[in-house]
Amino acid sequence: MTMQIPEVVIDRLPIYRGFLVRIKEEGRTVISSHELGIELDVTPAQIRKDLSYFGRFGKQGKGYVVQDLLDELENILGLDKQWSVIVIGLGRLGRAVASYPGFKEEGFNITSCYDVSSEVIGTTINGIVVQSIEDLQNDLTKKHVDIGIITVSSEYAQNVADLLIKGGVAAILNYTPSRIQVPKEIELKNINPILFLQSMTYHLTNLNKGN
Amino acid sequence: MTMQIPEVVIDRLPIYRGFLVRIKEEGRTVISSHELGIELDVTPAQIRKDLSYFGRFGKQGKGYVVQDLLDELENILGLDKQWSVIVIGLGRLGRAVASYPGFKEEGFNITSCYDVSSEVIGTTINGIVVQSIEDLQNDLTKKHVDIGIITVSSEYAQNVADLLIKGGVAAILNYTPSRIQVPKEIELKNINPILFLQSMTYHLTNLNKGN
DNA sequence: AAGTGTGAACAAGTTCACAGCC
DNA sequence: GGCTGTGAACTTGTTCACACTT
16 A cells, blocks of 8 residues: 655656646646646656556546546645645745745745844734744744744754754755755755756756756 | 766755865865765765766775865866856845845856836845846847846746847746746756645655655 | 775666557 | 556666775
8 A cells, every 4th residue: 555656756746736727727627648748848658657656547548637637636745735834034035935925825824934133023024923033932832833934044044943843843945055954754845046056057067968 | 978977966966065165164174975975865875976977086095085076076067167147037036036145155146137127127136236127138148147047927937038048048047936948958947935845745644654 | 994986786767568448 | 549557678876895095
């Protein structure tokens, strides 16, 4: 029963799902793995194989019913639930993140924001009053938080992560360039634009490409 | 000569390099693949194999001289050069990006910023006067730009990308949730926090983990 | 003695190709 | 007839294990 599903597969499902949302809005009701593949730059076999880890969602000779596949993917990914998210660090990046409407639209509800600076504490961002980081530990004992987004300055990233984990937060999105150490049961993803730029400059430097 | 180097390897090099920068600051002069591996959560064999694609940088029985390996990696990745970067779209996210000091520190110089909104055009961010997007096409004929960072709203992402490519920009960092189509010789990386969150919720939903 | 560099073994992930079903 | 689902073939990427160097 518990066949281990490759992480790369999990990472592709949200991409499939995003595209399905778009074509559903355009009124599309059925799509084949072939068409999906062309749009998403993935082979049709890849898509069929990926989906086959979870069930048989297609209609043979026909393709996938957009709405049905969407429902399946949202169920698999847990997007049929609401998730509570907090943002720690409300510098320029944190404020941009906290005020991005896309999170709420996708079921990621930013319920609280924390910062150290007295200049920021008490201000309102996206309808949320910024609290002191001092409140964080205690707040986590009282209300459940699924995901913590860390946008503090680099040197505090590990401390904040430790606090979050101690408070029962199971997933962390780290916008800091610091590499954070977490126990393996904690979900962690890092967003570090510098690393992206640096792998791109490799290719710009070595234009005997292949990519 | 032109052995094809796996993309995953290229993506790891900046991580190795970042760690070497850190330990160099701490005064470390030599490090073994074993120690590197522990810190970066990679097997020592992986590190040695990755580096072996590019040369023999280690000293047998000793490890790697931090400064030497750093120089090699920076040379490989093209980090010994300066890169010119422009930011298109100066909403909250674009302003956060444009004012992040990390780019300059790593040799990525933001030389211009563009926006459509008359409220933003003419304002100064990080010492740069925001120009009209109307100027972009013409500017690109006059000065060389290596990398474009797209932080406009989703619906304009493809248009901006097309403009950049027409103007000779070879690499694009797309902060937009839109999937952009580019010719294969153009470097493209996407930063979409929603996709990260959605793959994390898969694991939160299916805590029979393995991760 | 310690630790690299690397072919060979292994594991993971992708694509093929076709049986099966609508 | 067209397209899915999936074992099997293949390709890519990782780890092993040891000869080699200092």
